[in-house]
Amino acid sequence: MEKLIPFINDLHDILSQAGLSSELNLPSIVVIGSQSVGKSSLLESIVGREFLPRGKGIVTRRPIEIQLHQVLDAEQGWFEFMDKRGEKIFESEDIRKLIETETDKIAGKNKGISPVPIKVKYFSKDILDLQLIDLPGITKNPVGDQPQDIEQKVLDIVMPFIKNQNSLILAVSKASDDLATSDGLKLARSVDPNGLRTIGVITQLDLMDEGADILNDLLNQTYPLQLGYVGVIMRGQKDIQKNKTIIEQIKDEKTFFEKHKIYKKYSEKMGVNFLVKTLNMNFIQHIKKALPIIRETIISLVQVKEYDLKQYGDYDNLETKENKNLLVLTLISKFSNSYKDMLEGRCLDITSKELIGGSRIIYVFNDNFRKTIQKMNPFDILSDDEIRTAIKNANGIRPSLFVPEGAFELLVRQQISRLRMPSIECSHIVFEELRRVINQISIPEIERFDTLANRISEVIENLLNKCLRQTEEIISNLIDIELGYINTSHPDFVSGMDMVNKDEQRSSQQQVQLQKEKSPLQSENESNKFFNFWPFKNNKQTELYDSKLDNLNKKRKSNINNEKQQKLQQIEESQILQQQIVINKIVSVNQQYFVNDPKRQLPQVPNTIKITDRPSKREQTEMDMIKDLLISYFNLVKKNICDSVPKTIITFLVNQSRNFCERELIGLLYKQELVDELLQENQFIQKSRAEAKQTLISLRTCLNLLNDLDSKF
Ligand code: GDP
């Protein structure tokens, strides 16, 4: 049983060296209470040596962990400080100075505090094994460099120690304190409400007024704790000044209790020595309770570290060139398989709450690309005036007879061109998604080799770039194909004649109203105006149009064929020409007379001519029709593009990069001359592996210690 405390001390050592003590919550005794209640004095009394810094106000400014090791054959007690194992420090003065310097080093010189513990060991034949932690006292008023919230800062240091369910709490109060308001007890209650692991210590019983006593408190009647209270008397300031030793004080303490009118009945359960025995006994019990959890924690830590070590890879196996080559090959195929899995949705180990890999690409197509294209409307960028201008410009000097085909093609091409940018952008977004997938691939065996990981990224980045360029080109071609031939006979396209019919229906309703007002000739002209439009889909309409066209041609032909008339016409024309020459002469003669007549002068032609007047009825009809045709044809192209662009991206970017990934990597990286360079191990990994190995050794040592301990019971 008595081996338990040294065992725990060993665990503390082994695990703190491996940086694991905080993960294990090892048992320890934590001393808490207000400032100047006597915490440090108590520790010194327990150790039997004056080794702690002393002074007014806040002196203990970092947690001080003190391990007591009983060494039965030690003639003289000695300290060991922090990591200087084996270096014996015999003088209390020396260890105190070390503690002071170490405190200043981390917490500053002026009353600052720090949670980083200072570790001290004490070896002696006159002590019982213990592990104690002295903590800064609870204080409410900041002094020196202390921040305004000093109380909170101290609590931040104290709480983790006392929250540890495996710690025993030594709650120190002064005899003059009311137990109900004692800071130490209040804090202890907050983490141990049933008082199962708190021992109450009441100091300065010697300073009470004569006749006054706190027997009720000491007998656990005021504020009961499972482990009870112990009253102690330590050296006051005056005693210290008089160089009274701790041993002398312990003797005096004994006398005080034995002679005290009220306490003498209980004198055996009073004083520092009794407290040490109580602590030792309770601590052993406490450790016994904690052992199963400690064992479980160590076992799970071993598993974690073994896993870590596996992730860092076994470098010792990489002695031969063949092994190295094989490793490069294995890692390359692991990488390309991961890439495939991510794209095809087989990355089951990632429990992600968001879309990943291939599913993000489909989102890009459906929610990003398709929706944007569908929302595009020809009239986002095209005003009525622009359409009218386009119609007029396309007609040139000839007034249009038919549907202004030139204007339609010009405008529809303009619209199709608008699809080029979003389509190419879509391929760029998918490219970024693929890079994201690559970045998400995490293979620790690859990450341990910096150069290999970098070269893989480089090769894949180049491959993706190559695929992107090809994809861009094909997408651009898709748009060029749409631009290259405006297929107005596409079955999904609402042609000009459909528009005519639609418009005729619309106007026939108006006609009924207008008929009475208009002459029959006018009304016929109105209804026939649409025959001038292209293209015709309806056969009847086409025939009608053709017959009209034939008549016109026949008329012209018959005119030309009639020679007599031709001659007559020639004579007539020559007469007109002569008349014209005469008129011109008159004009030139008379010109000087008209120069100064402003009413006869034509206005100057402006540099830019814009349409400003309201469209005529005919213009309006032409415009409406062009608009309908534009929408119809643009929708048709949009549908094609929404289908063909994602197909192109999947085929030439996603699938190509996936299919060529492994081949490209092997081609560029699997080379005899590269292997040593590629398998240069990352220094951080080397360090982590060494640490993991060391930690594993420490943990296994702890497990062995535990097993040894079991075999002794
Ligand atoms: P801490 O701030 O809680 O660590 O308190 P210290 O151990 O530094 O003690 C504060 C002061 O109280 C010191 O001057 C001690 O000598 C004095 N002191 C502590 N305990 C007793 C005691 O039981 N009796 C008397 N008379 N003085 C004590």
Ligand code: MG
């Ligand atoms: Mg102190």
